[in-house]
Amino acid sequence: MAHIVFYIKRLHNNAGKWLYINLFGMVIISFFESMSIYLLIPMLSLIGMFNMNVDSIPMISGLFEGLQGKLNLAVILIIYGVLIIGQALLQRNQAILNIKIQQGFIRFLRMETYQALLQANWSFFLRKRKSDFNHILTSELARVSQGTHLALRLVTSVLFTAIQIAFAFWISSQLTALVLISGVLLLIFSRRFIRNAKTIGDITTELSQSYFTGVTEHFNGIKDIKTNRLEDVHLSWFRSLCYRMEHNLVQLTRLQSTTQFIYRTALVILIVLFVYLSIEVFKVRTEQLMLIVVIFSRLWPRLTDIQNSLEQIASTIPAFKSLLDLQQECSAAKEHVAGHREPYVIHEGMACRNIQFRYGPHDSAYALRNVNIYIPANRMTAIVGKSGAGKSTLIDILIGLIKPEKGEVVIDGVPLNEGDLHALRSSVSYVSQDPFLFHSSIRENLLLVEPNAGEEQIWAALEFSASSEFVRSLPQGLDTIIGDRGVRLSGGERQRLVLARAMLRKPSILVLDEATSALDNENEAIIREAMERLKGSMTIIVIAHRLSTIRNADQVIVMEKGEVIQQGKYQQLAREAKGTFGQLLAYQTEAKR
Numbered sequence: 001m002a003h004i005v006f007y008i009k010r011l012h013n014n015a016g017k018w019l020y021i022n023l024f025g026m027v028i029i030s031f032f033e034s035m036s037i038y039l040l041i042p043m044l045s046l047i048g049m050f051n052m053n054v055d056s057i058p059m060i061s062g063l064f065e066g067l068q069g070k071l072n073l074a075v076i077l078i079i080y081g082v083l084i085i086g087q088a089l090l091q092r093n094q095a096i097l098n099i100k101i102q103q104g105f106i107r108f109l110r111m112e113t114y115q116a117l118l119q120a121n122w123s124f125f126l127r128k129r130k131s132d133f134n135h136i137l138t139s140e141l142a143r144v145s146q147g148t149h150l151a152l153r154l155v156t157s158v159l160f161t162a163i164q165i166a167f168a169f170w171i172s173s174q175l176t177a178l179v180l181i182s183g184v185l186l187l188i189f190s191r192r193f194i195r196n197a198k199t200i201g202d203i204t205t206e207l208s209q210s211y212f213t214g215v216t217e218h219f220n221g222i223k224d225i226k227t228n229r230l231e232d233v234h235l236s237w238f239r240s241l242c243y244r245m246e247h248n249l250v251q252l253t254r255l256q257s258t259t260q261f262i263y264r265t266a267l268v269i270l271i272v273l274f275v276y277l278s279i280e281v282f283k284v285r286t287e288q289l290m291l292i293v294v295i296f297s298r299l300w301p302r303l304t305d306i307q308n309s310l311e312q313i314a315s316t317i318p319a320f321k322s323l324l325d326l327q328q329e330c331s332a333a334k335e336h337v338a339g340h341r342e343p344y345v346i347h348e349g350m351a352c353r354n355i356q357f358r359y360g361p362h363d364s365a366y367a368l369r370n371v372n373i374y375i376p377a378n379r380m381t382a383i384v385g386k387s388g389a390g391k392s393t394l395i396d397i398l399i400g401l402i403k404p405e406k407g408e409v410v411i412d413g414v415p416l417n418e419g420d421l422h423a424l425r426s427s428v429s430y431v432s433q434d435p436f437l438f439h440s441s442i443r444e445n446l447l448l449v450e451p452n453a454g455e456e457q458i459w460a461a462l463e464f465s466a467s468s469e470f471v472r473s474l475p476q477g478l479d480t481i482i483g484d485r486g487v488r489l490s491g492g493e494r495q496r497l498v499l500a501r502a503m504l505r506k507p508s509i510l511v512l513d514e515a516t517s518a519l520d521n522e523n524e525a526i527i528r529e530a531m532e533r534l535k536g537s538m539t540i541i542v543i544a545h546r547l548s549t550i551r552n553a554d555q556v557i558v559m560e561k562g563e564v565i566q567q568g569k570y571q572q573l574a575r576e577a578k579g580t581f582g583q584l585l586a587y588q589t590e591a592k593r
């Protein structure tokens with residue numbers, strides 16, 4: 001419940017005075033409703049529709065004394081009509097205000113969560129599953145929205161009930177006390193239903209998380225599923241999960257229907273009992289009997305409603321918890337940004353000093369061990385090594401995506417600190433092994449990084465990445481929609497477009513992590529020559545398994561098991577036949593034959 005209280009407080013901060021206006025509206029509606037119901041009976045009796053001794057009902061007699069004689073059926077019906085229509089009008093406005101408050105709050109939570117996610121550091125994303133973000137931003141937020149709605153409804157129910165209790169007390173305090181004692185006893189009895197609803201809610205979160213993760217992963221890997229004939233395995237997993245989800249929801253409804261049934265049964269038993277005792281034992285008058293029925297039938301549904309809301313809210317608590325946990329994790333992982341700073345222009349070079357790094361604080365293996373390197377400005381540095389040697393990890397540290405456990409990154413002799421990260425990344429264009437393009441036109445994909453780039457700059461970037469020819473051949477040229485529902489590009493074409501996008505940004509540091517791995521020899525040669533022309537104007541760091549790509553590098557760093565084992569000029573390292581680089585070169589030369 002603490003989670004809900006936390007979010008209700010935030011809702012209070014978010015909605016401000018509107019929440020009070022809303023509550024005030026509820027009070028008025030409840031007042032109108034109580035008036036219309038309770039006054040109907042004595043009023044009808046006053047005009048002689050049936051015989052009721054108003055004097056026997058405390059408080060009512062005084063109220064009607066002054067009106068007696070002035071009332072007729074038309075006046076009573078008009079009063080009744082005005083009350084009901086007034087109540088309906090207020091209810092309409094209150095429903096709109098309610099949804100505005102609720103949706104405004106959900107928008108606020110969505111924005112806050114999304115922003116917190118975007119501001120979290122890279123290590124946070126390495127630890128988390130991406131499908132969990134989808135799950136929380138869609139399914140769990142919807143449950144939080146429902147929970148907030150229910151919590152507001154609970155407040156309404158409690159207010160309505162309190163006002164109706166006040167009215168009922170006004171009419172007959174003993175009878176009301178009797179109803180309340182029965183209701184409280186039943187609420188105590190049904191506490192375990194609320195606990196059960198919370199357990200079902202926990203399972204709902206767990207199942208919908210599996211659903212999101214599973215479906216995302218399966219469709220990401222659909223090619224592997226089809227080629228390996230794994231459809232049946234996945235279908236049976238999906239079937240079993242769907243059964244469990246269905247069962248879980250049926251359980252929740254069964255629980256809610258059971259409590260509803262218990263409350264209704266209790267209502268009938270209590271009314272029957274009270275009516276019997278009133279007539280046979282206490283010999284009470286007809287008007288009091290009517291009041292028993294009226295008070296029960298007005299108050300009891302409110303108590304049922306409260307119980308029902310509590311159960312439903314309990315089932316959404318796990319969603320509140322997931323959202324809060326995610327927000328807290330994000331804020332713990334928030335990147336520190338020390339104001340806006342101009343992008344870096346590196347004059348001399350970047351260095352890694354005694355860098356040590358592991359992905360998990362308890363991992364026995366280090367991804368990087370005692371790494372000391374120097375990357376001269378405006379030159380091309382290549383990093384090579386076997387798979388898993390630590391090349392990408394080193395790049396991530398160099399561009400400030402992850403923090404070393406020990407050691408430091410130094411730029412032009414000044415150690416890089418956390419506040420500089422954004423400025424550093426503004427100077428870097430990074431092209432990864434798995435290039436990402438949005439489902440929009442090529443032009444939009446390119447302008448994303450440099451919205452003011454003109455036609456000339458766009459085509460220059462496309463020339464650089466050897467993609468101008470294929471873009472011209474596309475049906476709508478630069479305006480061709482690419483991606484899932486647009487024109488499908490080959491791996492090499494995507495790599496070249498992402499390279500063009502990286503160049504358009506005019507970075508001072510260009511990082512290519514296996515960025516030309518999918519290219520044919522001809523296009524790779526074009527890009528190699530283009531990079532050669534860039535030397536002197538930007539710092540280029542290239543990771544490549546294909547060693548021909550880095551033939552023109554000014555410096556080659558060779559890594560193995562997290563360590564730098566060789567460092568020097570390409571030709572110099574190539575001559576050291578027994579060195580790892582010489583061996584890598586020998587394997588590739590042999591493979592070409």
Ligand SMILES: Nc1ncnc2c1ncn2[C@@H]1O[C@H](COP(=O)(O)OP(=O)(O)OP(=O)(O)O)[C@@H](O)[C@H]1O
Pocket residue numbers: 126359360367385386387388389390391392393394
């Ligand atoms: N997110 C991660 N969590 C845990 N360990 C990781 C993670 N990413 C990489 N590693 C481990 O760190 C080590 C270095 O990985 P890294 O990706 O830097 O190697 P690499 O040289 O770039 O490999 P490749 O050429 O295959 O891309 C490997 O042992 C790898 O298993």
